[in-house]
Amino acid sequence: MADTDDIQALTFEQALAELEGIVTRLESGQAALDDSIRLYERGALLKAHCESRLEAARLRVEKIVVGAQGTPGTEPAEFS
Numbered sequence: 001m002a003d004t005d006d007i008q009a010l011t012f013e014q015a016l017a018e019l020e021g022i023v024t025r026l027e028s029g030q031a032a033l034d035d036s037i038r039l040y041e042r043g044a045l046l047k048a049h050c051e052s053r054l055e056a057a058r059l060r061v062e063k064i065v066v067g068a069q070g071t072p073g074t075e076p077a078e079f080s
Contacts, residue, residue: 007045012053019046 007015022043025031031039064072 004045007042007049010046010049012050012057015046015049015053019043019050022046 010018022039026036026039026043
């Protein structure tokens, strides 16, 4: 699906900005019904993408470890 592919290419910040724009447009009540449905569907995809990016970031932060010498380091996160 093209919508999903273009959303996957967005950074968290880009997706969040677009999602905020969609929310503003939907809250204004100015969009036609068909446009509102399309916007809502895209917004749901953007929300899922943002949540996925946040979860990946959380997992990366959790992988920060302290080495044998007491120095901080990182361990590759395993995403499944």
